[in-house]
Amino acid sequence: MLRFPLALLLACCPAILQAQAQPVPITTAKPGWKWTMDSVHTVVNEVRAGRSLQPAAWPNGSRVAVLLSFDVDNETIAIRYGEPTVGSLAEMQYGARVGLPRIMRLLDKHEIPASFFIPSVSLAITPSMADLIKKSGRHEFAVHGWIHELNMTLPDSAERALLAKAVAELTALTGQKPTGYRAPSWNFSPNTLAILRDMGFRYESSLMADDAPYELVQRGQPTGLVELPVQWILDDAPLFDPRGERYMNPRDVARVWMDEFDKAYEEGTMFVLTLHPHVSGHRSRIVALELLIAHIQAKGAGKVWWATHAEVAEYVRKASKLGEPRAR
Template identity: 50%
Template structure:
């Protein structure tokens, strides 16, 4: 199927949403949906809870995507690669926690040794766009070309073909899932229809693609981002975020489900914030029956318990 075949046509620009007919609004709502739950009845080794830690190694690419080339702005991203990543890798090694690193291909080209360091340490390297582009602003053929090019680049540099994607900024276009299926990817981690893994459905068809859902509550950016020339400011103390994440983990542990966490080296990697991650991993590690796994391992295991139909 082509990227446009079978799609519900977009309404005319002069139409307001309240003017859409029922077929139109049902078509938009039904295009990409949550299908069957893939939460396993038991985690590996009889574990009570799974924990999937992830990092979006964006570095300079959000600025570059917007045509922002001021040295001061680029330096914010450089901090992530120069200072934060080595500390994060050391912290993960100390806690014996595998992680998934979602890396724009431009970042891998800028610092091949960083990408190689992820896979060499046993972590997962996964697709996160070419230059942290916004998918919903792209023609479908451009989105497709960038996604394929990004995967090829990560494979060439990291030595392992990526099996998962997290769209930049979790910006999921009407064509993203079709491209992901064409690439044969195992999972996506960009959507928010559940706390637990589920199967993605496209236009009523089960896809076999696992969704490992994200949420802004479990992301460092909403709490800590800072934009000097806009109103965006950090509004919460790092240790208050620690309490939120501990509560999220506690609920997942009680339910026997998944605790998934998204962070960014240039955001979480500052001193007063990295201590929060350190304490969080120590807190989780004190619990019996916790399985720390990459997103790939979570997706693979869920499919073994719930094979594709």
């Protein structure tokens, strides 16, 4: 087994090494039935869905906004636990080598924009991905951690240092400063929202409190930060693992996505799909995306706004008169 000690991975950033040396507080979990209502309210209100930012109408008379997003994790999935194998690294390299080019050809064929949430280490391993994504001029780069770290386990200083490093590296590698964030593993630490606010992010896309965009609220106070919610139903990773207990045929998954789109179209809301090049970039799995695109184009001809996450975030911000994100 190849072993890559965490110290080696972080050697390029002394600030992160120093932050990693700080111990993570150990707490003893108390079952919920022993909680006081004050404790319940404190925990529940730390990060909460605020007012809906669902617009009265989407641009150009569209009935629904469709947001395709790709989490370009690749080798970082194998590395983040510190003990990758040659086999796992090869499996993840497929995402950059084969999966992403196959996905880009499909998007280019239909001239569809998308948002690419990328751990900066993933892009540093294969910097040619940046030019491939930038070529059409339609797509957006956004942050997905530094090395797909488990941010829920990190102290504030380490999480903050890693995110600052990720933003700086993505900006240097792509020529575009990202305005959006998606948490690795779709979860927040107790410090994540405060860090995002301090760093000036304009939108976030990791949480699941609605089908429509909404404003994030922290401890009862509006933040001005737009949430573009995700859902495991609309993620390829849980259901496309052939070694997992929940594996589904890609054509069956496509049917679920079509039904989700149909309801979004009926309700006039938003459809957010999350895919991974190392997952959906495989031959039998990209069929699901092909079927979905064909279905959307047939049902929603002329009534679908295909947009990046950043475009939707700014549109709903303006439509709802949300104003600028508020620092702490």
